[in-house]
Amino acid sequence: MQTRTTTVGDPQGLHAQLAHQLSQVAGGFSASLWIRHAGRRASLADPIQILALAAGEGAEVTVIADGLDEVEAIGAISGLIGLSPPSAPTG
Numbered sequence: 001m002q003t004r005t006t007t008v009g010d011p012q013g014l015h016a017q018l019a020h021q022l023s024q025v026a027g028g029f030s031a032s033l034w035i036r037h038a039g040r041r042a043s044l045a046d047p048i049q050i051l052a053l054a055a056g057e058g059a060e061v062t063v064i065a066d067g068l069d070e071v072e073a074i075g076a077i078s079g080l081i082g083l084s085p086p087s088a089p090t091g
Helices: 016-027 047-052 070-082
Strands: 002-007 032-037 040-043 060-066
Touching: 002 070, 016 047, 016 070, 032 070, 040 047, 060 070
Parallel strands: none
Antiparallel strands: 002 060, 032 040, 032 060
16 A cells, blocks of 8 residues: 655646546556545545545645555655646736
8 A cells, every 4th residue: 555645736726527537547557546625534446535525725634545556646646636737828
């Protein structure tokens, strides 16, 4: 089992589109994947559970992976959570 703490990088926090992306990415791995925030844990296979965590921008979340491809899975999920969306061009 692997765990990694990461900071939510999106200004909208763990919103619906990101929750959907996380569940899609999680589905590509054989490892079981969860996310923990504020004492609650959610399966990364279920976007509704992810949304229910209500983790906003800057929140510390812990990703938990258990399975054959846990190292790859935790890297992919943590990277997606920590990404900030591209800024709109100015000027």
